[in-house]
Amino acid sequence: MNTTMEGLVLAGILFTLGLISMLIRRNIIFMLVSVEIMLNAAGLAFIVAAARWGQPEGQVMFMFILAMAAAEVSVGLALILQIYHQLKTLDSDEASKMRG
Amino acid sequence: MQWIYLIPALPFLGALLLVLTSRRISKRGVALIGCGSVGLAALVTIIAGLQFMQEGSTGYTQHLWDWVSIGTFRIGMDLRLDALSLAFTFVITFVGFLIHVYSTGYMTDDPDFARFFACMNLFVGAMLLLVLGDNLLLLYFGWEGVGLCSYLLIGFWYKDPANGAAARKAFIVTRVGDTAMAIALFLLVQHTGSLQLSTILARAQELWSVGDPTVVLIAFLLLGGAVGKSAQLPLQTWLPDAMAGPTPVSALIHAATMVTAGVYLIARTNVLFIISPSAQAAVAIIGAITLLLAGCSAFVQTDIKRVLAYSTISQIGYMFLALGVGAWSAAIFHFITHAFFKALLFLGAGAVIVALHHEQDMFKMGGLRKSLPGVFIIFLVGSASLAALPFVTSGFYSKDQIVWLAGAAVGGSAFYSLAAILGAFITAAYTARMVFLVFFGHEKTYVHHPPGPVMMVPLYILAVLSTLAGFVELPHTLGHLTLLSDFLSPVLPAVVTDHGSVALEWGMQGLTVALCAFAIWLAWRLLAAPFPAGLKEVLKNGWGFDDAYNVLFVRPFVQLAKINRKDIVDKLYTGLAMITQRFHRMMSATQSGILRWYVMGIVMGAVIILSVIIWRQYAGHVDIKMIQR
Amino acid sequence: MSASDLLSLLPLLIISGSAVIAILLVAIRRNHRVMHAFTVFAFICALVALYFQPYAVPYVIAPLFVVDAFALFNTGLILLAGLSVLFLSYSYFEQREERKEEYYILLLLATVGGMVLVISQHFISLFLGLETMSISLYGLIAYLRARERSDEAGIKYLLLAALSSAFLLFGMALVYAESGRMDFTGIGIYLKTLHAAPVAVVAGFGLMVIGVGFKLGIVPFHMWAPDIYEGAPLPVAAYIATVSKGSMLVLLMRFYRDINGYEYTILWWVFAIIAMASMFAGNWLALLQQNVKRLLAYSSIAHMGYILIAFLAGQEAGQEAVIFYLVAYVITSIGAFGVLALMSDEKNDAENLEDFSGLFWRQPWLAAIFTGMLLSLAGIPLTAGFIGKFYVVAAGVDAELWLLLVLLVINSVIGLFYYIRLVAIMFQPLPGPAVRRRMPFFGIFALSALMILLLWLGVYPSALITVIRDMMLTMG
């Protein structure tokens, strides 16, 4: 066993956790959080890969991921506020006016 | 000679004129056009006939134009005038003309005067085309044409649905026969590569040895056509119903001319029948059986026209019998005499019917010999001829010839002659019965308006003819005269007699005459006598052929049609559409609008893709150790 | 970064620059008309700049970008699509009360994202382009804040897009971890050296398929499409349907070519199954759909399936088919959404079938255009769609993908049903007298232009075909 493998496995586990929590959580905020977890898991994977090849690109990528995640969260929270104003709840299942 | 095309053209022209000017011209004008066209045609025929005879030529063909010509397959609009067609043409035009004249009186107060004459002219034209056509396709043209006219005229009084039904029945039943005939034509095209009569008959002898299955098949199919048109077993059922039409129509179409088209066809294609003996035998047998069955039916009818209808069937049976035994000219002889006396009888009956204000039931008539003496006379003449009273009537000579040859000819046999004699007996019986019922006994009704000269003159002419026409052909026993058969000899092979002697012929004639006398006496006696009811019904309905056909063909067809009015095949497609919609509903359920559901979808996709990939890779034993390095 | 680099990136720079300027403009003074004019101007400038680009030779800006004929062509496509969307947007947003100006900023940014995607040849640039586009799209989708459907759509898109890009990223990470390269060509070279692709890489590709598939809206990553199309403002829907999908498709083609993905049967099968599923799901979902927006969404899913068939056909015929079909599809979609946009009023968008009944007798020109667009979607002759479908089928036959083709035929027939149904509704006799609505000039102008383009491509496609051909040849 070497570090790359372990790192990737760890990332994988994180990713899966995020995924599962996204499936089981109904609260939109928590869903957002779990997406963030997944994104960071991906970021971790990049770090590991970069470490394996000793290249900077991986870290660069991670930076971008962070930035993007932040942006996403900000927009996301704004939208969540709107949703809350209208639905008076954060239950994602409530936000299903459109169907069929 | 080069204007024989006028013979069919004139009536067609008349019909066209009448259709175009139908409502605009007076009845007089209509009558003029209607009779005039046929009269002229008759005139032309007579002139052409005289010229033909004095030239002594075997036949004259006139090519009008190419009808259908594809490569080697060529069919022209060709008319051929020879002894046979001349004989028929003469009868058609002449009798036709008389009947037209008669009709002007008979139909005089009918609103659709013009339509009637248009159809009649059309019929005459088609019939002439039938007999003058030089190839079978042209013959078929006329063949179907007369079928159409018969349909139109039977259903002439369209207001009554029953007439319409009768008309359709006539057309459809004959069409069944025509279908057989059409197939015969296909066979001929295939094997002889032509429909030109002379070519076919010539090629036939080269192609086929006697009894060759192909030619037998062809002959049988042609016979099918003939049987349909001439109302012989098993397709005879339409003719009695056909009496729904005006009486002149019955006289012209369903007695004198159209129904004998079958006889003409077989006579025309005699070669084919000669080289297929079984088919020819079939002709004889059909003829024999038909003449007996129809005769019996005729004996119990109450409607005077139906009596005549059945007797027509029976008489044509005689002709078929003659054809079947190879007595070709005898058949034609009987055709001619029959044309005269049966037309006479129908027109006479018509006169009676008009006089009694469209009363057709004989049991409601009676004693008319006093009130309608003229009609009585001519009717008597006709009946005598039909019953074949010896020596003075044409019917006697023609029928006697058949009776004799039925046994004596090569193809003949004792059975045939027996049938013929028996037939003669029955004929005499029902004829006598008819005469007695109508003209003797005490009067049951009074005469509204006796027929005028327009109707009587043709009757007299026909009466004369149906007496004299017999003397063109005399049996060996009475000064052996053979004008007609000599005249026809270029076209029709002479009859060959093997067994039988003059003595025997004497004997048979004696027997026949005796039987006729006995029959008349019997008819007189039985007039009042009760008749076994069950049998009577059977006979009255023509041996129940109609019911049989209803059960076998008509009802199943109609039922099937009813059941499947809504095209079962369509269900297939509608079903398909329904399934599609179901599926749509199922699918749209997946679009629940719930976020986590969508996430689930994506995850599912991911899982499937990944598992497939990894499974594939391991299954493929790809080296994955590269990850550790 | 040299001058020539800047020059070759000029269109991109113009758009991004004008985005910044736009922000400033808003800060200075709000004016819808000015804003709109400015954005249009920006797009036109970008197009002009594009026109002067050296066409033939691929120009690489290591390591992120490559500017070649393919990229330029698609940049042009994106810009034109954006431009026509702009034309349709003005009247649409003018009617609505909210603050309209930011819309144009977001549109510009999204366009930047798309343009980056088509020229990117590196994971980083891919990611940047993708996210730039996505994040601005979140804003655009939820732009009409007053409508709850709009917000719902926004949040749905946000979460799902983030999720999908998480997959994409993880996939990239795997590939990177395995190959040590993040540029497409590099990965291609690396894979060439091996006799068989390692599972990690293939798995990585598999995960990336999810990210790509989400943006393309193909089964099973399609479920967002109808809701987003329904919730988003109509011009935005048009934009998503064309620019975001188009740029992603282009990226996929480039990536696939660089890593010569046709070697991996497993990927081929993945896409084949996705294609079939998309055709069926799309058409069957649209079959009896009552909401025109959703109907268009489903039909777009099906069309992505058709495009994938051409994509799978491989050889240059297939590539050409994809691009041609893409062009036809872009024209048609914008046209269709445009008609909807022009028909919408302040309260609600024209999206129910009833809104269209007897349209032909009320607004013949508009109805004629819509009919043209629908027939093009259905692939009826005289329209670009017909040539496109023909092209796709030809590619398929050439590659002998009989199964896929038969399915395509079946689905086209199903598809016909709902397109024709819509047409039939437009030609229904009117219940009452015809009330004509005044149509904004820009919108009609744009639509007419699209219509003419549609017919021109339908009757005489040779010109475009030759262009695409040359482009493909330069790519080698």
Next chain:
Amino acid sequence: MILLAFILLPILGAFVAWLSSAVHRSAPRWVALLVMLAGLVLSAGLWWQVQDDVYFVGDHWLRTFELPWMPRFGISFSLALDGLSLLMVVLTFFLGALSVMVSWNEIKERVGFFHFNILFVLGGIVGVFLTMDLFLFYFFWEVMLIPMYFLIGIWGHANRTYAAFKFFLFTQAGGLLMLLSILGLYFIHHSLTGTFTFSYFELLHTQMPLEANRWLMLGFLIAFIVKLPAFPFHTWLPDAHTEAPTAGSVILAGLLLKTGAYGILRFVIPLFPEASHYFAPAIMLLGAIGILYGGKLAYAQTDFKRLVAYTSVSHMGFVLVGAFAFNALAYQGVVMQMITHGISTGALFMIAGSLYERLHTRELDRMGGLWPALPKMGVVTMIFVMASLGLPGLGNFIAEFLILAGSWQAAPWITVAATIGLVVATIYSLRIMQKVFFGSSQREYTLPDLSLREMLMMVPLIIAIIWLGVYPQPVINVASRAMPSVAIHSSK
């Protein structure tokens, strides 16, 4: 060049007609009529020109025309005309003119758009008959549909939308299969010769493997027998015919169906001789089934137009039987059948239309006893009813006789079945007369008999049908000029 004119005339005329509705509301009628008559004159003139050398050999193409269109695919705008196409074009303009006249009073609203569609569909049909480039052929094949769809869907009767859908989906499904086959042929030809081309002439003698040959043939065949329509695919026809406006029915029955027959003669048999011979028995069987089944259903119908529609199913069965008998007789018969059926059925639909104008019903059970009221119409109807039951002296007889005489040599038993169809035809045809004109009328009708306009429509039809019955030779001569390409494979 004249060929291009044949196509452009209606299509440009279509737009003119549409625009002219702004001038005057009945202007489109005149425009359309003039266009059609002009086309008729042109095509008849062409016929007259080629009349002379009758029995000739060798190249049978009378006129050709070619323009490059999409060189990248080897698609060119190539037209060619031989005897068959010529006859079909003449027929198209003839019936086209009549269908304009027949809707003179029937169509009251959206006159302009109506005539636009009429002319456009006719243009498409002419295109189908003239084009010799398979892509172009498919193009026109599809172009025909949309206007026809509108004709049914906008001006049709009660159940029009359903009928229009059915028509459209059926034909489209067939068409797409044909597209697959066309492309398959295209690429096979390329793989064999290295040239990409859709040109009929070049694809004509492609030596392809047997399986491919059969599959591709089926693709074409299905498209055509759906349009024909043959037995299992016929169900769209009754609905379409019944619901369409009179002009629509006339064009459908008279021309659109013929495109199917034409396709079989022009493409299926020459392109895939082996496959055609391989499938011939099955196809002829389908034809025979169609004849009997169609006849039986026709008898069962109570709706005049629906009845006539089913008779077309029956009559088109003859085409199928004849086309696959592979001999000159049958071929000529098929051509005759295409023309005569166009005329007779067209006429019957016109009669149905004028009856509907007078009685406002198509139900046979609510007619009857109309003869005294409408004697002229009665005579006319009688003539065409007789034509449809194949009475000698009228064109249909020649057609059916030749077909059967030809097919007999190929398949006797099937021919027997088909011949029985004649009896069935008699049964349903006479039923029409009985139900409509004979019998006693429920109520005393006082109806206007055929107007001058209607006579102007009917008389040419009558003359034509009788002319074809007694002197079909000119048609046969012209049709024989398509023999090489069509019956060339008969000697197998």
